[in-house]
Amino acid sequence: MGDQKTALITGASSGIGFELARVFAKNGYRLVLVSKNKERLQSAEKKLKSEFPSTPIVSIPKDLSLSNSAFELFSECKKRKIQVDVLINDAGYGLLGKFHELLLKDQMEMLQVNISSLTCLTYLFLPEMIRRKKGYILNLASTASFQPGPLMAVYYASKAYVLSFSQAIANELEGSGVTVTALCPGPTKTNFQKRAGASNTKVFSGFLTSPEIVAQRGFDGLISKEPVVFVDSRSAFLAKLAVIMPRKTVVKYVRGIQEKRRKR
Numbered sequence: 001m002g003d004q005k006t007a008l009i010t011g012a013s014s015g016i017g018f019e020l021a022r023v024f025a026k027n028g029y030r031l032v033l034v035s036k037n038k039e040r041l042q043s044a045e046k047k048l049k050s051e052f053p054s055t056p057i058v059s060i061p062k063d064l065s066l067s068n069s070a071f072e073l074f075s076e077c078k079k080r081k082i083q084v085d086v087l088i089n090d091a092g093y094g095l096l097g098k099f100h101e102l103l104l105k106d107q108m109e110m111l112q113v114n115i116s117s118l119t120c121l122t123y124l125f126l127p128e129m130i131r132r133k134k135g136y137i138l139n140l141a142s143t144a145s146f147q148p149g150p151l152m153a154v155y156y157a158s159k160a161y162v163l164s165f166s167q168a169i170a171n172e173l174e175g176s177g178v179t180v181t182a183l184c185p186g187p188t189k190t191n192f193q194k195r196a197g198a199s200n201t202k203v204f205s206g207f208l209t210s211p212e213i214v215a216q217r218g219f220d221g222l223i224s225k226e227p228v229v230f231v232d233s234r235s236a237f238l239a240k241l242a243v244i245m246p247r248k249t250v251v252k253y254v255r256g257i258q259e260k261r262r263k264r
């Protein structure tokens with residue numbers, strides 16, 4: 001029990017974050033679950049407790065769209081004497097629509113969750129990992145990290161940040177014992193598309209990967225200290241193609257798949 005490690009997972013109430021919690025519990029980790037909605041978080045905790053009765057689980061509701069939340073979460077962990085061995089920054093969402101037509105406030109809140117809180121949490125938990133010469137950080141990037149995304153401009157740009165930031169600090173931390181992994185799933189079957197208002201878009205009308213597969217791949221990539229993890233060879237190929245193809249062609253293609261399907 002003394003050796004049991006703790007994984008803190010933001011966005012643990014549903015989708016990829018919830019499945020990551022299951023994989024970490026299966027592998028003997030204690031869990032700290034974080035998300036915004038209290039009821040959804042409690043229900044996730046209940047499900048996990050019934051599947052993994054011997055796993056210690058702490059749930060901390062936090063709205064990561066508020067600038068103080070990352071600091072409050074860190075203090076809460078200190079107060080409860082929780083040592084975080086694995087930090088998973090999964091909380092995030094997108095919004096479908098033209099940049100100038102979506103509300104500025106909504107897009108700024110999204111940036112706070114997808115970028116600022118992720119960056120702050122990494123900054124706050126990193127020093128202790130460096131001191132212990134051991135730690136893992138998993139950040140949820142996306143295949144969206146590799147190209148601009150018309151009709152979800154801010155979301156795609158936020159995921160480009162997550163990838164760039166993760167790769168840069170992974171390099172800075174080489175030899176420290178702390179590793180950083182950017183997980184880059186393609187379209188996945190979660191609450192994401194409904195929340196983004198994108199259920200009816202072409203990109204989410206095709207094949208969707210299951211969040212279980214994404215989480216398992218994320219866990220394996222983190223444990224084997226891979227800096228960038230794709231879920232399958234198809235998304236790895238498409239992401240790499242997007243980087244070498246002319247930007248104009250790529251942007252046009254992405255605009256096409258971000259459009260809603262025509263009603264018959």
Ligand SMILES: NC(=O)c1ccc[n+]([C@@H]2O[C@H](COP(=O)([O-])OP(=O)(O)OC[C@H]3O[C@@H](n4cnc5c(N)ncnc54)[C@H](OP(=O)(O)O)[C@@H]3O)[C@@H](O)[C@H]2O)c1
Pocket residue numbers: 010011012013014015016017034035036037038040062063064065066090091092093094113140141142143184185186187188189190191192193195211
């Ligand atoms: N689904 C995809 O196709 C896909 C593809 C690539 C990358 N991703 C990334 O994967 C991550 C997880 O998304 P998902 O697909 O699993 O979607 P999801 O099922 O909607 O889960 C999103 C999680 O983030 C939490 N969250 C949202 N806003 C928050 C806030 N203000 N404060 C705290 N927590 C908040 C949600 O908590 P509440 O329940 O409290 O709202 C929920 O637990 C995201 O970073 C997303 O960008 C998703």
